[in-house]
Amino acid sequence: MTQALPVAALVAMAGLVLVALPRIMARRPGWRRAPRPALVVWQAVSLAGVVAALGAAPAAIPLVTDEYSGPHLLVVGVAVAVSVFMLARLLLSGHRVGRRLREVRRQHRELVDLIGLRDDRLGTHARVLAHPSPSAYCVPGQNGRMVLTEGALAALTPGELTAVLEHERSHLRARHDLVLEFFTVLHESVPARVRSSAGMGEVRLLVEVLADRRAVSRTDPVTVGRALVRLAEVPAADGLLGASAGTAATRIALLDNRAAGWMAPVMYAFGVLALATPVVLLVIAWH
Ligand SMILES: [Zn+2]
Numbered sequence: 001m002t003q004a005l006p007v008a009a010l011v012a013m014a015g016l017v018l019v020a021l022p023r024i025m026a027r028r029p030g031w032r033r034a035p036r037p038a039l040v041v042w043q044a045v046s047l048a049g050v051v052a053a054l055g056a057a058p059a060a061i062p063l064v065t066d067e068y069s070g071p072h073l074l075v076v077g078v079a080v081a082v083s084v085f086m087l088a089r090l091l092l093s094g095h096r097v098g099r100r101l102r103e104v105r106r107q108h109r110e111l112v113d114l115i116g117l118r119d120d121r122l123g124t125h126a127r128v129l130a131h132p133s134p135s136a137y138c139v140p141g142q143n144g145r146m147v148l149t150e151g152a153l154a155a156l157t158p159g160e161l162t163a164v165l166e167h168e169r170s171h172l173r174a175r176h177d178l179v180l181e182f183f184t185v186l187h188e189s190v191p192a193r194v195r196s197s198a199g200m201g202e203v204r205l206l207v208e209v210l211a212d213r214r215a216v217s218r219t220d221p222v223t224v225g226r227a228l229v230r231l232a233e234v235p236a237a238d239g240l241l242g243a244s245a246g247t248a249a250t251r252i253a254l255l256d257n258r259a260a261g262w263m264a265p266v267m268y269a270f271g272v273l274a275l276a277t278p279v280v281l282l283v284i285a286w287h
Pocket residue numbers: 167168171207208211241242243244245
């Protein structure tokens with residue numbers, strides 16, 4: 001029976017990590033003060049869940065090649081079901097999400113190129129829309145665009161405009177869209193009945209905090225905070241990255257509230273541990 005333990009542990013870990021952990025981790029607001037390690041932990045833990053789910057069936061192979069025994073058959077059946085289910089959901093979700101985001105972005109980029117105006121002060125990738133409400137966002141992708149409304153240009157001081165442009169540029173440069181796409185694929189691969197939107201919301205917020213801090217490095221916390229308040233009204237559409245995503249109050253509180261120095265190494269260590277666990281279980285299963 002002990003041979004079946006690592007397989008059962010992989011199955012249990014997959015369920016715990018993909019269903020329960022996003023809910024637990026989203027309740028750790030202290031992590032937001034270290035957005036980069038926090039994003040690494042989220043990626044490591046999510047990946048660990050996928051490895052555990054996909055590794056369950058391969059880990060059960062030694063049980064099959066062993067002499068027949070009744071209880072093992074049940075463990076093998078569950079392990080194969082979990083791995084096949086996860087693989088199918090991942091492939092389907094990856095296909096759906098990738099196609100949807102590419103389509104939304106292509107259409108939106110064509111639209112802003114058609115109706116948006118260039119403004120030499122803002123650079124070649126920026127477009128200005130003739131709309132009175134203050135809004136700024138970017139259309140990510142290989143040929144990304146920063147989009148601002150005339151309302152935003154009217155509302156922002158030169159310093160605030162610099163902050164907003166730096167924020168959007170940092171999304172495009174760091175390809176935050178790929179980070180979010182990874183999580184969206186994983187999120188939608190978990191059945192709707194058990195998945196939690198809290199994890200997805202937390203990851204979106206972390207990406208915004210990263211871009212806000214880039215903006216702070218070009219300007220100062222007060223300027224970025226003011227710009228956030230001015231742009232706080234308009235939520236960004238699906239597939240785009242808006243300067244107004246997340247609540248402005250939460251983001252303003254995080255502009256200059258950095259985590260203690262020991263937190264990042266502890267968080268990275270946790271990420272490594274999470275990722276190592278399913279690998280170790282696989283090695284034990286095959287040993
Ligand atoms: Zn943003």
